[in-house]
Amino acid sequence: MTISITLLIIGYIFCLPRQLFHVPYSTVVTDRNEELLGARIASDGQWRFSPRKTTPEKIKQCLITFEDKHFYHHWGVNPLATGRALYQNLKNKRVVSGGSTLTMQTIRLARNKPRTLGEKVVEMIWATRLEFRASKEEILSMYVSHAPFGGNVVGLDAAAWRYFGHSAEDLSWAESAMLAVLPNAPAMIHLSKGRKTLLSKRNRLLKQLFEEEIIDTSTYELAVSEPLPDEPHPLPQIAPHLVSRFYQERNGLYTRSTIDRGIQTHIESLAERWSNEFNRSDIRNLAILVIDIPTNQVVAYCGNVHFDRKQGGNQVDVIQAPRSTGSILKPFLYNAMLQEGSLLPKMLLPDVPVNINGFTPQNFSMQFEGAVPASEALARSLNIPAVTMLQRYGVPKFHHLLQQMGFKTINRAASHYGLSLILGGAEATLWDVTNAYAQMGRSLSSNSPSPTVSQGKEAQILLETENTEPINNDTKQTSRNHKSNHNKQKKREQSNSSPISIEENSEETTSAKAGAAWLTLSALTEVNRPEEIDWKSIPSMQTIAWKTGTSYGFRDAWAVGVTPRYAVGVWVGNATGEGKPGLVGAQTAGPVLFDIFSYLPSSSWFERPTDVFVDAEICRQSGHLKGRFCEETDTVLILPAGLRTEACPYHHLVTLSADESHRIYENCANTEPTIQKSWFALPPVWEWYYKQHHPEYKPLPPFKAGCGEDSFQSMQFIYPPMNAHIKLPKQLDGSKGFLTVELAHSNPNATIFWHLDDTYQTQTQDFHKISLQPAPGKHSLTTVDGEGNTVSTTFFIE
Incomplete structure (x- = not known):
């Protein structure tokens, strides 16, 4: 007997599974304040949100009044209710009452077995066991999280959003009463049929609440006058690409994101308006990312526009899609060269025609200025000075730096990109680009004593989720209702994280990085704004460091802006990769960027770092x-x-x-x-173009005749450069094309005599440019001026 009793006790103790419910859940994403952004249906086709930890007071009162008045006074089974149900069923010779408590109904929902007498006994046993394991509040939360509410709607949260379009916490008494009576017969009473029965049951419950003095007279009268909803509401579709991303990466989880719903909805509205404008030029896609710099959190994530349209690449999350970078990486090279001490902000850089192993970059304007200060070259996004800078800095070093900064899609060898790396020869995502600019701003924010500054490399986009595995790069998944643990974890991560730097523990490097960032962002405030006004003369306009980019073939238009508060990234183009005339960063993405900043709260400019310069x-x-x-x-x-x-x-x-x-x-x-006089003299090719834009520039006068050789180089080939490999294009009639060679001379009145392979060709004055038709192979081109000065170059015709 003792053994039997012991076995029964052991069986009773272990009869209840550790996890009651084995069902899939919908992917649910909320903003930072737990306002719903969107959801994706569970794998079994049900709208079933993640289990709740608490039950709103109104729905709790309605459920207990309607289903189980003695819920707080029994241990899972109510003998009086069970006896009454047995009597009624025997009397009517059919099942007219179940006598189940809310605890027993929770067990029935978990087991999902046919309703038989034997199953009822099992439910009663499991119910009493559940009462020992969980509190009454936990049992009630289990029930409301898994109760059927008609159709494919399961659980209180899904029902509140589907039937009333808002959260369960905001349910009125009438709405709570309707949802309380639905699980009693969800297949027979719902919005499309049995509406009168549903209304009658709801009002009967409201009357009970009034008679038991749970609600007062005015509340009761207002509640019974509320109409039933006409049809289910669609769930919110805010940040749909982000919701889809979480659906793919964290299917079935509840996730509290860093998104600010107010900012997100405004950004989406703004994106929709600009997209309608761009559609006139057959530019169909637009993406926006907004990062709060002090907290290192993404507050707006607009992966594309018109998510509901299954065409034109609208389903593509462009924020995560690799796109040609155009000129958007130039500030990072400028920053790096300032930091290592190989560049000064006003240092002149060459802006002349170049041919580097067949690579012949051109400025967007197709013009040359001879020499331009480095900060101005950056602000104006001149290509040739940028290529010259990269050549000096080194492609492998810059390639490594970009990878250190988190550009995950720049994953091929440095030699694959070459010098084109700085002009769009690589692909990056809007996520990585905006994060990199945010890091530059954060390196300045870190000089502030504010404890909220995060030094993590990548912006956070998740705050909480119900999974227990690590998420993103900087946060851990925690329980939905354990915010204190989340805050402790966040503080630990902020204290353990490190800034982007090759020498992360060097105080000197950190200071140099802040100083270089301040100089770089200051240079970017000089970029001409789309509104073409003198913004500095208008006190109300905030200072913004910004940069644009346009990829080859007009396929991608970029604009990224930074203030002490926000980093904003904008991409405009076609997700399908089609190029369009006019798809230029300054003309498309730029206006969108400033429209966003005009909405976001403004802030004063970065303070200059101290003890750095x-x-x-x-x-x-x-x-x-x-x-x-x-x-x-x-x-x-x-x-x-x-x-x-x-x-x-x-x-x-x-x-x-x-x-x-x-x-x-x-x-x-x-x-x-x-x-004797100090004279400012540039190299001949620089001078040739520089003096066209700087009338104050005076070339060195020539030497007095017969008074020695010029110690300065007086002439220089513009094209071809030394050891250039050249392919001559064919003309329209199929004949061999011409090679146009050009030379710059410091004396505008000089006469130049041209020789190709020791054979005299011609002479030029004023403009020193001739056309040749050399045969394939190696050639030597020599020029002699009237003073006997010579210069030669060698080239190869392929």
């Missing part, structure tokens, strides 16, 4: 450190590493005739009066 004397004309012969200088703040850069190479001390009409060679026998 040093004073340096800079040549006003060249932007280099002051050289021996530089007369006009400025004292500016630069990074200490910048003190290692070259002193100005363009100022020379020259001896001139008194009237400055010609130079005098220092060892020349000369009796006329002379003067």
Whole structure:
């Protein structure tokens, strides 16, 4: 007997499974305040949201009044209710009452077995066992989370949204009463049939609540006057691409995201308006990402527009799609060169035709300016200075830097990209691009003592989910109602994370990074805005550092902006990859960017980092450190590493005739009066283009005839460069094409004599450009000016 009793006790203890419900759940995504953004149906075709931890007070009162008045006073089974049900069923010779408590109904929902007498006994046993395991509140939450509410709607949360279009916490008394009576016979009474029965049962329950003084007279009268909903509501479709992303990555989970629903809905409305404008030019897709820099959290995620339209690539989440970068990576190269001390902000960079192993970059304007200050070249997004910078910095080093910054799609060898890496030769996602710009802003925000600053590499997009495995890069999945644990975890992650840097523990490197970021973002505030106004003269307009990008073939238009509060990334184009005339970053993505910033809260500009910069004397004309012969200088703040850069190479001390009409060679026998003067002189090719845009520039005068050789290079080939490999295009009639060669000379009145492979060709004046038809193979081109100066170049015709 003892053994039997022991076995029965053991069987009773272990009769209840550890997990009652084995059902799939809908993927549910909310914003940071747990307002629903969207959901995807469960794998069994049911709208079944994740289990609740609590039950709203109104639905609790309605359920207990309607289903189980003694819920808080029994241990899972109500003997009086069971006896009454047995008597009624025997009397009517059919099942007219079940006598089940809410605990027994919870067990029936979990077991999902046919309703038989034996099954009823099992339910009673399991119900009493459940009462020992869980509290009354937990049992009630289990019930409301899995009760059927008609059709394919299961659980209170799904029912509240489907029938009333809002959360369960916002249910009225009439709405709560309707949902309380639905599980009693969900197949027989619902919105499309049995509406009178449903209304009658609801009002009867409301009357019970009134008679038991749970609600007052005015509440009762208002409640019974509320009409039933006409039809189920569609679930919200806010941030649908983000919801779909979570559906693919975390199917069946509840996720509280970092999204701010108010900002998100405004951004989506704005994107819709701009998309309608772009559609006139057959530009169909647009994506926007907004990152809150101080908290390192994504507050708006618009992966595309017109999600409901199954055409034109609208289903593509462009935020995660690799696209050609255009010029959007240039600030990171500028930043890196400032940080390592190989560049100063005003340092002149060449803007002349180049041919590097067949790579011939062009500026967007198809013009050249000879030489441009580095910060201006960045602000104007000039391609040739950027290529020159990358050539100096090194493609492998820049490639490695981008990977360190989190550009996951730049995953091929550096040699695959070459110098085109800086002009759109690689692909990146809007997610990675915007994160990288946010990191630049955050490196400045980290100078602030604010404890909310996060140093994580990648912006957070998840706050909580019901899974227990790590999520994203910076957060851990926690229970929906364990926010204190979430906050502790977040603080631990912020204290353990590190900034983007190759030498992450170096205080000097951190300071240099902040200083370089401040200089880079300051340069980007000078980019011309789409509204074409002098924004600095309008006090109400906030300072924004921004950069655009346009890919080859007009396929991708980028714009990214940074303020101390937000980093905003915009992409415009066609997800199918079609190029369109006018699809230019400044003309399409740029206006969208500023429309977004006009809505977002503004903030004052970044404070200049302290104890980072040093004073340096800079040549006003060249932007280099002051050289021996530089007369006009400025004292500016630069990074200490910048003190290692070259002193100005363009100022020379020259001896001139008194009237400055010609130079005098220092060892020349000369009796006329002379003067010595510091002269700013650029290389011949730079000078050729520079003086066209700078009328104040004065080329060096020629040497006095018969007074020695010029110690300065007076002429230089513009094209072809040394050792260039050239393919001659065929003409329309199929004949061999021509090679056009060009040379720059510092003396505008010089006469040039041209020789190809020691064979005289012709002479030129004023404009030194000729056309040749050389045979395949190696060739030597030599030019001689009237003073006997020569210059040669070698090229190959393929």
